[in-house]
Amino acid sequence: MSNIVKENIRVIAFDADDTLWDNQSLYDEAEKNYGQLLAPYTFGQDISSTLFKVESSNMPLMGYGTKAFVISLMQNALEMSHDTIPASVLHKILNIGTSLLNNPATPFPGVRETLTTLYDSGRYKLACFTKGELLDQENKCRRSGLYHLFHHIEITSDKSEQDYINLCTKLGINPSELLMVGNSFKSDIHPIVTLGGYGIYIPYKRMWQYEHLEEYEHDHVIQVQQFSDILQYL
Numbered sequence: 001m002s003n004i005v006k007e008n009i010r011v012i013a014f015d016a017d018d019t020l021w022d023n024q025s026l027y028d029e030a031e032k033n034y035g036q037l038l039a040p041y042t043f044g045q046d047i048s049s050t051l052f053k054v055e056s057s058n059m060p061l062m063g064y065g066t067k068a069f070v071i072s073l074m075q076n077a078l079e080m081s082h083d084t085i086p087a088s089v090l091h092k093i094l095n096i097g098t099s100l101l102n103n104p105a106t107p108f109p110g111v112r113e114t115l116t117t118l119y120d121s122g123r124y125k126l127a128c129f130t131k132g133e134l135l136d137q138e139n140k141c142r143r144s145g146l147y148h149l150f151h152h153i154e155i156t157s158d159k160s161e162q163d164y165i166n167l168c169t170k171l172g173i174n175p176s177e178l179l180m181v182g183n184s185f186k187s188d189i190h191p192i193v194t195l196g197g198y199g200i201y202i203p204y205k206r207m208w209q210y211e212h213l214e215e216y217e218h219d220h221v222i223q224v225q226q227f228s229d230i231l232q233y234l
């Protein structure tokens, strides 16, 4: 177990999807329904791996989020079927994709209580730092009922080291004064500890392939099982 020097920390930033509320299982379910609709038109090819290739190739220009996912679903359906997929099936695929914009963003058990405790303590500023599309992520924050518990909400196109530096600049702190809490070692933990900050890693049962990164031990990283566990260290 490592050392989080809480006296150093001024801001705690929280990832949103799959840290505060479920997201990936809705995507997995959408992809499963998509696979069933598309299968008759794919000449036996593997839908999941070709979809991932399309998503990855669209990433540099479209970024993360639901709209990019919907476009990738449609593009992959057209390509795999060699443009033979009926419009009525494409319409159903469109509906599967856009339904993700209605994610209820119900907080995981203990999230609301834990954030409220931290907020009321006045000890730290709380931020939500999440990748994705502006309106979709803002809507989820509002639907979650957690919006008022954040001093700052930052929706970003990526979570590279530079994005963390930009966040810290906006907040008026050094990276060594930031603690990031999240479910992705690649996006939420690795960049900030590389910059001298801190991370609390809360793995979720499902992980998007694109977010995979080999985990490693680090003095500034703590791994916990559930969200409320973070209070033990703060």
Ligand SMILES: [Mg+2]
Residues within 6 Å of the ligand: 015, 016, 017, 018, 019, 182, 183, 184
């Ligand atoms: Mg996440």
